[in-house]
Amino acid sequence: MPALIAIFQKDDVETTILMSHLLIGIAPYMEIRMMEFTEEIKVAKDIVTNHCDFDHPSIRYVANLLKGKDDWESAINIWDYVRTMPYRFGFWFVKASQTFEFGFGMCTTKANLQVALLRALGIEAKYGEANVAAKYLIPFLPPAYRFKVTKNIRHYFCLVNLDGKWFRSDASFTKESLQLFAYAHPEYSFLVNKKFTRGEHFAVEREGETLEYTVLDDLSQVMSKRPFYKMGNVEAMNILLDKAQGTFRPIPIWVTSTSELLRYRPQAALIKALAGSVTEADTVRRYLLESIALQAGNREQNWVYSEKSPDGGL
Numbered sequence: 001m002p003a004l005i006a007i008f009q010k011d012d013v014e015t016t017i018l019m020s021h022l023l024i025g026i027a028p029y030m031e032i033r034m035m036e037f038t039e040e041i042k043v044a045k046d047i048v049t050n051h052c053d054f055d056h057p058s059i060r061y062v063a064n065l066l067k068g069k070d071d072w073e074s075a076i077n078i079w080d081y082v083r084t085m086p087y088r089f090g091f092w093f094v095k096a097s098q099t100f101e102f103g104f105g106m107c108t109t110k111a112n113l114q115v116a117l118l119r120a121l122g123i124e125a126k127y128g129e130a131n132v133a134a135k136y137l138i139p140f141l142p143p144a145y146r147f148k149v150t151k152n153i154r155h156y157f158c159l160v161n162l163d164g165k166w167f168r169s170d171a172s173f174t175k176e177s178l179q180l181f182a183y184a185h186p187e188y189s190f191l192v193n194k195k196f197t198r199g200e201h202f203a204v205e206r207e208g209e210t211l212e213y214t215v216l217d218d219l220s221q222v223m224s225k226r227p228f229y230k231m232g233n234v235e236a237m238n239i240l241l242d243k244a245q246g247t248f249r250p251i252p253i254w255v256t257s258t259s260e261l262l263r264y265r266p267q268a269a270l271i272k273a274l275a276g277s278v279t280e281a282d283t284v285r286r287y288l289l290e291s292i293a294l295q296a297g298n299r300e301q302n303w304v305y306s307e308k309s310p311d312g313g314l
Helices: 002-009 013-042 057-066 071-084 096-102 107-120 175-184 186-191 231-237 239-245 253-261 266-298
Strands: 125-132 153-162 165-168 214-216
Touching: 057 071, 057 096, 057 107, 071 107, 071 153, 096 107, 107 125, 107 153, 175 186, 175 239
Parallel strands: none
Antiparallel strands: 125 153, 125 214, 153 165
């Protein structure tokens, strides 16, 4: 710690710029931690029943932007929009509007967003649920996490009713993530450049085969579940996916202005970065304390937490 303080106390421009970039670099990780605690502690009870919030203003606005000349064109535009969003492990129990805000998602949350956008335009849409062998998840995971996936997994995707017929319209995977998948399973390589087109299904399945699936009207039972992994490990799990698709993390509001300041006022930029980081860290600490208190309450223990304790109570 003394060494770190000494670095921050240096007054030369080079060190100032370096430290500002360091703080900007770790800011997204702090934001992820904030989102983790926010979702785990303050998750709204209506997410289970109102996860597909197609009437949300942001969903309706984007849906209207993607609206085509007919339902087919609208469905294709929506598929293309959702597909380009990075496939990343993350928060499971989120609404469609929240997935839109995050800008990335897993098969479950991307399918939920896709269905919401379709329903916002009055196009009938449902969910498909398929049991998939665990080996198909392995290519996306760093080696240290692969041993944790031993059972079959459930894959969710969008079903859309067009011209009186239900079509599979799976927008889970970006082109880059499909390339990563096809490297391990070459029989799926034909999907990399394939698109959802008029009159045709798009599903992650071998040529000539049809994946067995169950049709669901909603994902209420799914949204109440938790992933097999710990939320604190989620960013480490995305290393290979981020390398293939490019990094995509939420950026705190202070980062952009700090980057601009670095061009002509590096010392001011460092102060702004420090202030932003301290604020983020304090928020994470507050959520952590709330989490501890919540867990204590759930165990029906009569703890009285006080921040006046010498060690901060941690």
